[in-house]
Amino acid sequence: MQSDADNIxxxxxxxxxxxxxxxxxxxxYEGAVAELRSRGIEPDKAVSEDxxxxxxxxxxxxxxxxxxxxIAQIGRDHNVLDVGSGVGGPARRIASKYGALMWGVELSAPLYQTAVRLTELVDLQERVKFKLGSALALPFEGLEFDGVVMQHVAMQISEKSQLFGELSRVIRSGGYLAMHEIFGAKGExxxxxxxxxxEPAMSSLESLEDCLDRLTHLGFDVGDFLDLSEDGRQFHVRAIAAFNRVLNEEEGPQGISVEATQVRLRASESMEENLRTGRIRVGMIVCYKNKG
Ligand SMILES: C[S@@+](CC[C@H](N)C(=O)[O-])C[C@H]1O[C@@H](n2cnc3c(N)ncnc32)[C@H](O)[C@@H]1O
Structure with a gap:
Protein backbone atom coordinates (compact mmCIF):
# COMPACT_ATOMS: atom_id res chain seq x y z
CA MET A 1 0.00 0.00 0.00
CA GLN A 2 1.31 3.47 -0.90
CA SER A 3 1.63 6.00 1.89
CA ASP A 4 2.30 9.76 1.94
CA ALA A 5 5.94 8.93 2.68
CA ASP A 6 6.27 7.22 -0.75
CA ASN A 7 5.09 10.32 -2.61
CA ILE A 8 7.16 13.12 -1.21
CA TYR A 29 7.30 8.85 21.16
CA GLU A 30 7.04 5.73 23.33
CA GLY A 31 10.78 5.88 24.13
CA ALA A 32 10.49 9.53 25.17
CA VAL A 33 7.46 8.84 27.37
CA ALA A 34 9.21 5.89 29.06
CA GLU A 35 12.28 8.03 29.67
CA LEU A 36 10.17 10.85 31.16
CA ARG A 37 8.51 8.36 33.53
CA SER A 38 11.88 6.92 34.56
CA ARG A 39 12.90 10.46 35.54
CA GLY A 40 9.78 10.84 37.67
CA ILE A 41 7.96 13.14 35.22
CA GLU A 42 4.33 12.31 34.42
CA PRO A 43 4.11 12.64 30.60
CA ASP A 44 0.90 14.70 30.68
CA LYS A 45 2.64 17.21 32.98
CA ALA A 46 5.79 17.43 30.84
CA VAL A 47 6.94 20.74 29.39
CA SER A 48 9.17 21.35 26.41
CA GLU A 49 12.32 21.65 28.59
CA ASP A 50 11.78 18.14 29.96
CA ILE A 71 23.06 34.75 16.97
CA ALA A 72 20.19 34.99 14.48
CA GLN A 73 18.27 37.22 16.92
CA ILE A 74 15.13 35.17 16.55
CA GLY A 75 12.34 37.06 18.28
CA ARG A 76 8.71 36.93 19.29
CA ASP A 77 6.28 36.08 16.47
CA HIS A 78 8.98 35.65 13.83
CA ASN A 79 7.78 33.13 11.28
CA VAL A 80 10.58 30.59 11.18
CA LEU A 81 11.03 27.36 9.22
CA ASP A 82 13.18 24.55 10.65
CA VAL A 83 14.44 22.44 7.75
CA GLY A 84 15.12 18.77 8.59
CA SER A 85 13.30 19.22 11.88
CA GLY A 86 13.89 15.70 13.22
CA VAL A 87 11.67 14.91 16.21
CA GLY A 88 11.01 18.63 16.69
CA GLY A 89 13.33 19.57 19.58
CA PRO A 90 14.85 22.71 18.00
CA ALA A 91 11.46 23.97 16.72
CA ARG A 92 9.82 23.52 20.14
CA ARG A 93 12.73 25.27 21.86
CA ILE A 94 12.72 28.25 19.48
CA ALA A 95 8.97 28.63 19.96
CA SER A 96 8.89 28.18 23.74
CA LYS A 97 11.98 30.23 24.65
CA TYR A 98 12.15 32.85 21.86
CA GLY A 99 8.46 33.13 21.00
CA ALA A 100 8.73 32.33 17.29
CA LEU A 101 5.94 30.73 15.25
CA MET A 102 7.52 27.60 13.87
CA TRP A 103 7.08 25.28 10.95
CA GLY A 104 9.26 22.19 10.63
CA VAL A 105 9.81 20.11 7.49
CA GLU A 106 11.01 16.55 7.93
CA LEU A 107 11.67 13.80 5.36
CA SER A 108 11.43 10.74 7.60
CA ALA A 109 7.79 9.85 8.33
CA PRO A 110 8.40 8.25 11.76
CA LEU A 111 10.38 11.29 12.94
CA TYR A 112 7.73 13.64 11.59
CA GLN A 113 5.04 11.70 13.47
CA THR A 114 7.10 11.71 16.68
CA ALA A 115 7.59 15.48 16.30
CA VAL A 116 3.84 16.06 16.02
CA ARG A 117 3.02 13.82 19.00
CA LEU A 118 5.72 15.24 21.30
CA THR A 119 4.59 18.77 20.41
CA GLU A 120 1.01 17.92 21.38
CA LEU A 121 2.28 16.28 24.58
CA VAL A 122 3.82 19.58 25.71
CA ASP A 123 0.91 21.62 24.33
CA LEU A 124 2.85 23.66 21.78
CA GLN A 125 0.82 22.64 18.73
CA GLU A 126 -0.61 26.14 18.22
CA ARG A 127 2.89 27.60 17.76
CA VAL A 128 4.81 24.65 16.29
CA LYS A 129 3.58 22.78 13.23
CA PHE A 130 5.23 20.22 10.99
CA LYS A 131 4.97 19.00 7.41
CA LEU A 132 6.27 15.75 6.00
CA GLY A 133 8.36 16.89 3.06
CA SER A 134 11.77 17.41 1.51
CA ALA A 135 14.14 20.33 1.73
CA LEU A 136 14.57 19.82 -2.03
CA ALA A 137 10.94 20.80 -2.75
CA LEU A 138 9.79 22.77 0.29
CA PRO A 139 6.00 22.57 0.65
CA PHE A 140 5.56 26.35 0.97
CA GLU A 141 4.63 29.11 -1.49
CA GLY A 142 7.75 31.22 -1.10
CA LEU A 143 8.97 34.42 0.60
CA GLU A 144 6.85 33.73 3.68
CA PHE A 145 9.49 33.19 6.36
CA ASP A 146 11.38 35.78 8.41
CA GLY A 147 14.02 33.14 8.83
CA VAL A 148 15.08 29.56 8.19
CA VAL A 149 17.09 27.47 10.64
CA MET A 150 18.89 24.26 9.73
CA GLN A 151 20.90 22.09 12.12
CA HIS A 152 22.93 19.15 10.80
CA VAL A 153 21.01 18.52 7.58
CA ALA A 154 22.96 19.75 4.50
CA MET A 155 25.73 17.16 5.01
CA GLN A 156 23.36 14.41 3.90
CA ILE A 157 21.93 16.07 0.78
CA SER A 158 23.99 15.91 -2.42
CA GLU A 159 21.83 18.35 -4.45
CA LYS A 160 23.32 21.45 -2.84
CA SER A 161 22.20 23.99 -5.48
CA GLN A 162 18.63 22.78 -5.26
CA LEU A 163 18.72 22.74 -1.45
CA PHE A 164 20.05 26.26 -1.02
CA GLY A 165 17.86 27.54 -3.87
CA GLU A 166 14.83 26.23 -1.98
CA LEU A 167 15.95 27.81 1.30
CA SER A 168 16.41 31.15 -0.44
CA ARG A 169 13.04 30.87 -2.19
CA VAL A 170 11.05 30.69 1.06
CA ILE A 171 12.92 33.48 2.95
CA ARG A 172 11.52 37.00 2.63
CA SER A 173 13.81 39.78 1.45
CA GLY A 174 16.08 40.78 4.38
CA GLY A 175 15.31 37.55 6.24
CA TYR A 176 17.89 35.21 7.72
CA LEU A 177 19.28 31.75 7.14
CA ALA A 178 20.79 30.42 10.39
CA MET A 179 22.82 27.26 9.90
CA HIS A 180 24.48 24.91 12.36
CA GLU A 181 26.13 22.59 9.91
CA ILE A 182 28.86 20.07 9.30
CA PHE A 183 31.56 20.58 6.66
CA GLY A 184 34.19 18.40 5.03
CA ALA A 185 37.80 19.11 4.15
CA LYS A 186 38.61 19.30 0.43
CA GLY A 187 40.15 16.08 -0.86
CA GLU A 188 39.83 14.20 2.44
CA GLU A 199 28.36 4.37 4.06
CA PRO A 200 29.66 7.09 1.70
CA ALA A 201 26.48 7.15 -0.46
CA MET A 202 24.61 8.57 2.52
CA SER A 203 26.96 11.50 3.09
CA SER A 204 27.53 14.64 0.98
CA LEU A 205 29.93 16.84 2.88
CA GLU A 206 30.78 20.17 1.32
CA SER A 207 33.74 22.31 2.38
CA LEU A 208 33.01 25.47 4.31
CA GLU A 209 34.64 27.54 1.56
CA ASP A 210 32.36 26.07 -1.14
CA CYS A 211 29.30 26.64 1.03
CA LEU A 212 30.21 30.28 1.67
CA ASP A 213 30.76 30.85 -2.09
CA ARG A 214 27.39 29.29 -2.82
CA LEU A 215 25.60 31.52 -0.30
CA THR A 216 27.27 34.65 -1.69
CA HIS A 217 26.32 33.72 -5.26
CA LEU A 218 22.73 33.20 -4.16
CA GLY A 219 22.63 36.79 -2.88
CA PHE A 220 23.14 36.32 0.84
CA ASP A 221 25.23 38.65 3.00
CA VAL A 222 27.26 36.15 4.94
CA GLY A 223 28.27 36.67 8.59
CA ASP A 224 31.28 35.15 10.38
CA PHE A 225 31.72 31.41 10.77
CA LEU A 226 31.59 30.36 14.42
CA ASP A 227 33.88 27.32 14.50
CA LEU A 228 32.56 24.74 16.99
CA SER A 229 34.79 21.84 15.92
CA GLU A 230 36.55 21.47 19.28
CA ASP A 231 33.23 21.75 21.16
CA GLY A 232 31.90 19.09 18.80
CA ARG A 233 34.86 16.82 19.52
CA GLN A 234 34.30 17.18 23.27
CA PHE A 235 30.59 16.52 22.76
CA HIS A 236 31.49 13.17 21.18
CA VAL A 237 34.00 12.33 23.94
CA ARG A 238 31.17 12.76 26.47
CA ALA A 239 28.76 10.83 24.21
CA ILE A 240 31.20 7.88 23.96
CA ALA A 241 31.42 7.70 27.76
CA ALA A 242 27.62 7.96 28.12
CA PHE A 243 26.92 5.26 25.48
CA ASN A 244 29.42 2.95 27.19
CA ARG A 245 27.69 3.50 30.55
CA VAL A 246 24.34 2.56 28.94
CA LEU A 247 25.82 -0.53 27.24
CA ASN A 248 27.50 -1.60 30.49
CA GLU A 249 24.10 -1.14 32.17
CA GLU A 250 25.39 1.46 34.60
CA GLU A 251 22.70 3.79 33.25
CA GLY A 252 19.16 3.41 31.87
CA PRO A 253 18.51 3.31 28.10
CA GLN A 254 17.88 7.09 27.62
CA GLY A 255 14.89 6.30 25.42
CA ILE A 256 16.78 4.45 22.66
CA SER A 257 17.42 0.75 21.97
CA VAL A 258 20.65 -1.14 22.64
CA GLU A 259 21.18 -1.55 18.88
CA ALA A 260 20.76 2.18 18.28
CA THR A 261 23.11 2.91 21.18
CA GLN A 262 25.78 0.64 19.65
CA VAL A 263 25.43 2.33 16.23
CA ARG A 264 25.66 5.77 17.84
CA LEU A 265 28.74 4.74 19.84
CA ARG A 266 30.64 3.70 16.70
CA ALA A 267 29.61 6.93 14.95
CA SER A 268 30.76 9.05 17.90
CA GLU A 269 34.14 7.29 17.87
CA SER A 270 34.57 8.20 14.18
CA MET A 271 33.44 11.76 14.78
CA GLU A 272 35.88 12.30 17.63
CA GLU A 273 38.71 11.32 15.25
CA ASN A 274 37.32 13.26 12.26
CA LEU A 275 36.97 16.46 14.28
CA ARG A 276 40.38 16.00 15.94
CA THR A 277 42.14 15.54 12.58
CA GLY A 278 40.27 18.33 10.76
CA ARG A 279 38.59 15.98 8.27
CA ILE A 280 35.27 17.36 9.52
CA ARG A 281 34.38 20.81 10.86
CA VAL A 282 31.21 21.96 12.55
CA GLY A 283 29.98 25.47 13.15
CA MET A 284 27.36 28.17 12.74
CA ILE A 285 26.77 30.78 10.06
CA VAL A 286 23.98 33.32 9.91
CA CYS A 287 23.42 35.08 6.59
CA TYR A 288 20.84 37.56 5.31
CA LYS A 289 18.97 37.55 2.04
CA ASN A 290 19.79 40.71 0.08
CA LYS A 291 16.98 43.23 -0.19
CA GLY A 292 17.91 44.07 -3.82
C1 LIG B 1 20.92 15.03 12.27
S1 LIG B 1 19.20 15.07 12.12
C2 LIG B 1 18.87 16.72 12.76
C3 LIG B 1 17.44 16.92 13.20
C4 LIG B 1 17.17 18.29 13.79
N1 LIG B 1 17.58 19.35 12.88
C5 LIG B 1 17.86 18.45 15.12
O1 LIG B 1 18.90 19.14 15.14
O2 LIG B 1 17.40 17.90 16.11
C6 LIG B 1 18.95 15.36 10.37
C7 LIG B 1 17.50 15.38 9.97
O3 LIG B 1 17.37 15.89 8.64
C8 LIG B 1 16.37 15.13 7.98
N2 LIG B 1 16.57 15.25 6.53
C9 LIG B 1 17.58 14.72 5.79
N3 LIG B 1 17.42 15.02 4.50
C10 LIG B 1 16.28 15.77 4.41
C11 LIG B 1 15.57 16.37 3.34
N4 LIG B 1 15.99 16.26 2.08
N5 LIG B 1 14.45 17.05 3.63
C12 LIG B 1 13.99 17.17 4.90
N6 LIG B 1 14.62 16.59 5.95
C13 LIG B 1 15.74 15.91 5.71
C14 LIG B 1 16.61 13.72 8.51
O4 LIG B 1 15.53 12.85 8.27
C15 LIG B 1 16.87 14.00 9.98
O5 LIG B 1 15.70 14.04 10.74
Whole structure:
Protein backbone atom coordinates (compact mmCIF):
# COMPACT_ATOMS: atom_id res chain seq x y z
CA MET A 1 0.00 0.00 0.00
CA GLN A 2 1.31 3.47 -0.90
CA SER A 3 1.63 6.00 1.89
CA ASP A 4 2.30 9.76 1.94
CA ALA A 5 5.94 8.93 2.68
CA ASP A 6 6.27 7.22 -0.75
CA ASN A 7 5.09 10.32 -2.61
CA ILE A 8 7.16 13.12 -1.21
CA UNK A 9 8.08 15.69 -3.88
CA UNK A 10 11.86 16.10 -3.97
CA UNK A 11 12.49 12.59 -2.62
CA UNK A 12 15.72 10.97 -3.89
CA UNK A 13 17.45 7.57 -3.55
CA UNK A 14 19.80 9.13 -0.99
CA UNK A 15 16.80 10.63 0.82
CA UNK A 16 15.20 7.18 1.13
CA UNK A 17 18.33 5.79 2.78
CA UNK A 18 18.62 8.81 5.08
CA UNK A 19 14.98 8.67 6.13
CA UNK A 20 15.28 4.97 7.02
CA UNK A 21 18.54 5.56 8.84
CA UNK A 22 17.02 8.18 11.15
CA UNK A 23 13.91 6.06 11.65
CA UNK A 24 16.18 3.34 13.09
CA UNK A 25 18.17 5.67 15.34
CA UNK A 26 15.95 8.50 16.55
CA UNK A 27 13.94 8.47 19.73
CA UNK A 28 10.32 7.35 19.41
CA TYR A 29 7.30 8.85 21.16
CA GLU A 30 7.04 5.73 23.33
CA GLY A 31 10.78 5.88 24.13
CA ALA A 32 10.49 9.53 25.17
CA VAL A 33 7.46 8.84 27.37
CA ALA A 34 9.21 5.89 29.06
CA GLU A 35 12.28 8.03 29.67
CA LEU A 36 10.17 10.85 31.16
CA ARG A 37 8.51 8.36 33.53
CA SER A 38 11.88 6.92 34.56
CA ARG A 39 12.90 10.46 35.54
CA GLY A 40 9.78 10.84 37.67
CA ILE A 41 7.96 13.14 35.22
CA GLU A 42 4.33 12.31 34.42
CA PRO A 43 4.11 12.64 30.60
CA ASP A 44 0.90 14.70 30.68
CA LYS A 45 2.64 17.21 32.98
CA ALA A 46 5.79 17.43 30.84
CA VAL A 47 6.94 20.74 29.39
CA SER A 48 9.17 21.35 26.41
CA GLU A 49 12.32 21.65 28.59
CA ASP A 50 11.78 18.14 29.96
CA UNK A 51 12.29 16.71 26.48
CA UNK A 52 15.42 18.54 25.39
CA UNK A 53 17.93 15.97 26.62
CA UNK A 54 16.17 13.54 24.28
CA UNK A 55 14.94 15.49 21.27
CA UNK A 56 17.99 17.35 19.90
CA UNK A 57 19.79 15.41 17.15
CA UNK A 58 22.91 17.53 16.78
CA UNK A 59 26.22 18.29 18.48
CA UNK A 60 25.85 20.57 21.46
CA UNK A 61 22.18 19.76 22.09
CA UNK A 62 20.03 22.45 23.68
CA UNK A 63 22.91 24.93 24.15
CA UNK A 64 23.65 24.84 20.42
CA UNK A 65 20.04 25.58 19.45
CA UNK A 66 20.02 28.46 21.94
CA UNK A 67 23.26 29.87 20.50
CA UNK A 68 21.90 29.68 16.97
CA UNK A 69 18.65 31.40 17.94
CA UNK A 70 20.55 34.13 19.76
CA ILE A 71 23.06 34.75 16.97
CA ALA A 72 20.19 34.99 14.48
CA GLN A 73 18.27 37.22 16.92
CA ILE A 74 15.13 35.17 16.55
CA GLY A 75 12.34 37.06 18.28
CA ARG A 76 8.71 36.93 19.29
CA ASP A 77 6.28 36.08 16.47
CA HIS A 78 8.98 35.65 13.83
CA ASN A 79 7.78 33.13 11.28
CA VAL A 80 10.58 30.59 11.18
CA LEU A 81 11.03 27.36 9.22
CA ASP A 82 13.18 24.55 10.65
CA VAL A 83 14.44 22.44 7.75
CA GLY A 84 15.12 18.77 8.59
CA SER A 85 13.30 19.22 11.88
CA GLY A 86 13.89 15.70 13.22
CA VAL A 87 11.67 14.91 16.21
CA GLY A 88 11.01 18.63 16.69
CA GLY A 89 13.33 19.57 19.58
CA PRO A 90 14.85 22.71 18.00
CA ALA A 91 11.46 23.97 16.72
CA ARG A 92 9.82 23.52 20.14
CA ARG A 93 12.73 25.27 21.86
CA ILE A 94 12.72 28.25 19.48
CA ALA A 95 8.97 28.63 19.96
CA SER A 96 8.89 28.18 23.74
CA LYS A 97 11.98 30.23 24.65
CA TYR A 98 12.15 32.85 21.86
CA GLY A 99 8.46 33.13 21.00
CA ALA A 100 8.73 32.33 17.29
CA LEU A 101 5.94 30.73 15.25
CA MET A 102 7.52 27.60 13.87
CA TRP A 103 7.08 25.28 10.95
CA GLY A 104 9.26 22.19 10.63
CA VAL A 105 9.81 20.11 7.49
CA GLU A 106 11.01 16.55 7.93
CA LEU A 107 11.67 13.80 5.36
CA SER A 108 11.43 10.74 7.60
CA ALA A 109 7.79 9.85 8.33
CA PRO A 110 8.40 8.25 11.76
CA LEU A 111 10.38 11.29 12.94
CA TYR A 112 7.73 13.64 11.59
CA GLN A 113 5.04 11.70 13.47
CA THR A 114 7.10 11.71 16.68
CA ALA A 115 7.59 15.48 16.30
CA VAL A 116 3.84 16.06 16.02
CA ARG A 117 3.02 13.82 19.00
CA LEU A 118 5.72 15.24 21.30
CA THR A 119 4.59 18.77 20.41
CA GLU A 120 1.01 17.92 21.38
CA LEU A 121 2.28 16.28 24.58
CA VAL A 122 3.82 19.58 25.71
CA ASP A 123 0.91 21.62 24.33
CA LEU A 124 2.85 23.66 21.78
CA GLN A 125 0.82 22.64 18.73
CA GLU A 126 -0.61 26.14 18.22
CA ARG A 127 2.89 27.60 17.76
CA VAL A 128 4.81 24.65 16.29
CA LYS A 129 3.58 22.78 13.23
CA PHE A 130 5.23 20.22 10.99
CA LYS A 131 4.97 19.00 7.41
CA LEU A 132 6.27 15.75 6.00
CA GLY A 133 8.36 16.89 3.06
CA SER A 134 11.77 17.41 1.51
CA ALA A 135 14.14 20.33 1.73
CA LEU A 136 14.57 19.82 -2.03
CA ALA A 137 10.94 20.80 -2.75
CA LEU A 138 9.79 22.77 0.29
CA PRO A 139 6.00 22.57 0.65
CA PHE A 140 5.56 26.35 0.97
CA GLU A 141 4.63 29.11 -1.49
CA GLY A 142 7.75 31.22 -1.10
CA LEU A 143 8.97 34.42 0.60
CA GLU A 144 6.85 33.73 3.68
CA PHE A 145 9.49 33.19 6.36
CA ASP A 146 11.38 35.78 8.41
CA GLY A 147 14.02 33.14 8.83
CA VAL A 148 15.08 29.56 8.19
CA VAL A 149 17.09 27.47 10.64
CA MET A 150 18.89 24.26 9.73
CA GLN A 151 20.90 22.09 12.12
CA HIS A 152 22.93 19.15 10.80
CA VAL A 153 21.01 18.52 7.58
CA ALA A 154 22.96 19.75 4.50
CA MET A 155 25.73 17.16 5.01
CA GLN A 156 23.36 14.41 3.90
CA ILE A 157 21.93 16.07 0.78
CA SER A 158 23.99 15.91 -2.42
CA GLU A 159 21.83 18.35 -4.45
CA LYS A 160 23.32 21.45 -2.84
CA SER A 161 22.20 23.99 -5.48
CA GLN A 162 18.63 22.78 -5.26
CA LEU A 163 18.72 22.74 -1.45
CA PHE A 164 20.05 26.26 -1.02
CA GLY A 165 17.86 27.54 -3.87
CA GLU A 166 14.83 26.23 -1.98
CA LEU A 167 15.95 27.81 1.30
CA SER A 168 16.41 31.15 -0.44
CA ARG A 169 13.04 30.87 -2.19
CA VAL A 170 11.05 30.69 1.06
CA ILE A 171 12.92 33.48 2.95
CA ARG A 172 11.52 37.00 2.63
CA SER A 173 13.81 39.78 1.45
CA GLY A 174 16.08 40.78 4.38
CA GLY A 175 15.31 37.55 6.24
CA TYR A 176 17.89 35.21 7.72
CA LEU A 177 19.28 31.75 7.14
CA ALA A 178 20.79 30.42 10.39
CA MET A 179 22.82 27.26 9.90
CA HIS A 180 24.48 24.91 12.36
CA GLU A 181 26.13 22.59 9.91
CA ILE A 182 28.86 20.07 9.30
CA PHE A 183 31.56 20.58 6.66
CA GLY A 184 34.19 18.40 5.03
CA ALA A 185 37.80 19.11 4.15
CA LYS A 186 38.61 19.30 0.43
CA GLY A 187 40.15 16.08 -0.86
CA GLU A 188 39.83 14.20 2.44
CA UNK A 189 37.47 11.34 3.22
CA UNK A 190 36.14 11.12 6.76
CA UNK A 191 36.25 7.94 8.82
CA UNK A 192 32.95 6.00 8.75
CA UNK A 193 30.42 5.23 10.16
CA UNK A 194 29.18 8.78 10.70
CA UNK A 195 26.12 9.69 12.78
CA UNK A 196 24.22 10.39 9.54
CA UNK A 197 25.84 7.80 7.28
CA UNK A 198 26.90 4.19 7.58
CA GLU A 199 28.36 4.37 4.06
CA PRO A 200 29.66 7.09 1.70
CA ALA A 201 26.48 7.15 -0.46
CA MET A 202 24.61 8.57 2.52
CA SER A 203 26.96 11.50 3.09
CA SER A 204 27.53 14.64 0.98
CA LEU A 205 29.93 16.84 2.88
CA GLU A 206 30.78 20.17 1.32
CA SER A 207 33.74 22.31 2.38
CA LEU A 208 33.01 25.47 4.31
CA GLU A 209 34.64 27.54 1.56
CA ASP A 210 32.36 26.07 -1.14
CA CYS A 211 29.30 26.64 1.03
CA LEU A 212 30.21 30.28 1.67
CA ASP A 213 30.76 30.85 -2.09
CA ARG A 214 27.39 29.29 -2.82
CA LEU A 215 25.60 31.52 -0.30
CA THR A 216 27.27 34.65 -1.69
CA HIS A 217 26.32 33.72 -5.26
CA LEU A 218 22.73 33.20 -4.16
CA GLY A 219 22.63 36.79 -2.88
CA PHE A 220 23.14 36.32 0.84
CA ASP A 221 25.23 38.65 3.00
CA VAL A 222 27.26 36.15 4.94
CA GLY A 223 28.27 36.67 8.59
CA ASP A 224 31.28 35.15 10.38
CA PHE A 225 31.72 31.41 10.77
CA LEU A 226 31.59 30.36 14.42
CA ASP A 227 33.88 27.32 14.50
CA LEU A 228 32.56 24.74 16.99
CA SER A 229 34.79 21.84 15.92
CA GLU A 230 36.55 21.47 19.28
CA ASP A 231 33.23 21.75 21.16
CA GLY A 232 31.90 19.09 18.80
CA ARG A 233 34.86 16.82 19.52
CA GLN A 234 34.30 17.18 23.27
CA PHE A 235 30.59 16.52 22.76
CA HIS A 236 31.49 13.17 21.18
CA VAL A 237 34.00 12.33 23.94
CA ARG A 238 31.17 12.76 26.47
CA ALA A 239 28.76 10.83 24.21
CA ILE A 240 31.20 7.88 23.96
CA ALA A 241 31.42 7.70 27.76
CA ALA A 242 27.62 7.96 28.12
CA PHE A 243 26.92 5.26 25.48
CA ASN A 244 29.42 2.95 27.19
CA ARG A 245 27.69 3.50 30.55
CA VAL A 246 24.34 2.56 28.94
CA LEU A 247 25.82 -0.53 27.24
CA ASN A 248 27.50 -1.60 30.49
CA GLU A 249 24.10 -1.14 32.17
CA GLU A 250 25.39 1.46 34.60
CA GLU A 251 22.70 3.79 33.25
CA GLY A 252 19.16 3.41 31.87
CA PRO A 253 18.51 3.31 28.10
CA GLN A 254 17.88 7.09 27.62
CA GLY A 255 14.89 6.30 25.42
CA ILE A 256 16.78 4.45 22.66
CA SER A 257 17.42 0.75 21.97
CA VAL A 258 20.65 -1.14 22.64
CA GLU A 259 21.18 -1.55 18.88
CA ALA A 260 20.76 2.18 18.28
CA THR A 261 23.11 2.91 21.18
CA GLN A 262 25.78 0.64 19.65
CA VAL A 263 25.43 2.33 16.23
CA ARG A 264 25.66 5.77 17.84
CA LEU A 265 28.74 4.74 19.84
CA ARG A 266 30.64 3.70 16.70
CA ALA A 267 29.61 6.93 14.95
CA SER A 268 30.76 9.05 17.90
CA GLU A 269 34.14 7.29 17.87
CA SER A 270 34.57 8.20 14.18
CA MET A 271 33.44 11.76 14.78
CA GLU A 272 35.88 12.30 17.63
CA GLU A 273 38.71 11.32 15.25
CA ASN A 274 37.32 13.26 12.26
CA LEU A 275 36.97 16.46 14.28
CA ARG A 276 40.38 16.00 15.94
CA THR A 277 42.14 15.54 12.58
CA GLY A 278 40.27 18.33 10.76
CA ARG A 279 38.59 15.98 8.27
CA ILE A 280 35.27 17.36 9.52
CA ARG A 281 34.38 20.81 10.86
CA VAL A 282 31.21 21.96 12.55
CA GLY A 283 29.98 25.47 13.15
CA MET A 284 27.36 28.17 12.74
CA ILE A 285 26.77 30.78 10.06
CA VAL A 286 23.98 33.32 9.91
CA CYS A 287 23.42 35.08 6.59
CA TYR A 288 20.84 37.56 5.31
CA LYS A 289 18.97 37.55 2.04
CA ASN A 290 19.79 40.71 0.08
CA LYS A 291 16.98 43.23 -0.19
CA GLY A 292 17.91 44.07 -3.82
C1 LIG B 1 20.92 15.03 12.27
S1 LIG B 1 19.20 15.07 12.12
C2 LIG B 1 18.87 16.72 12.76
C3 LIG B 1 17.44 16.92 13.20
C4 LIG B 1 17.17 18.29 13.79
N1 LIG B 1 17.58 19.35 12.88
C5 LIG B 1 17.86 18.45 15.12
O1 LIG B 1 18.90 19.14 15.14
O2 LIG B 1 17.40 17.90 16.11
C6 LIG B 1 18.95 15.36 10.37
C7 LIG B 1 17.50 15.38 9.97
O3 LIG B 1 17.37 15.89 8.64
C8 LIG B 1 16.37 15.13 7.98
N2 LIG B 1 16.57 15.25 6.53
C9 LIG B 1 17.58 14.72 5.79
N3 LIG B 1 17.42 15.02 4.50
C10 LIG B 1 16.28 15.77 4.41
C11 LIG B 1 15.57 16.37 3.34
N4 LIG B 1 15.99 16.26 2.08
N5 LIG B 1 14.45 17.05 3.63
C12 LIG B 1 13.99 17.17 4.90
N6 LIG B 1 14.62 16.59 5.95
C13 LIG B 1 15.74 15.91 5.71
C14 LIG B 1 16.61 13.72 8.51
O4 LIG B 1 15.53 12.85 8.27
C15 LIG B 1 16.87 14.00 9.98
O5 LIG B 1 15.70 14.04 10.74
Missing amino acids: PGQTAQGHMIAEHWARLAIT LHELDMIHMGGLAATDSLAQ EPRYPLPWAT
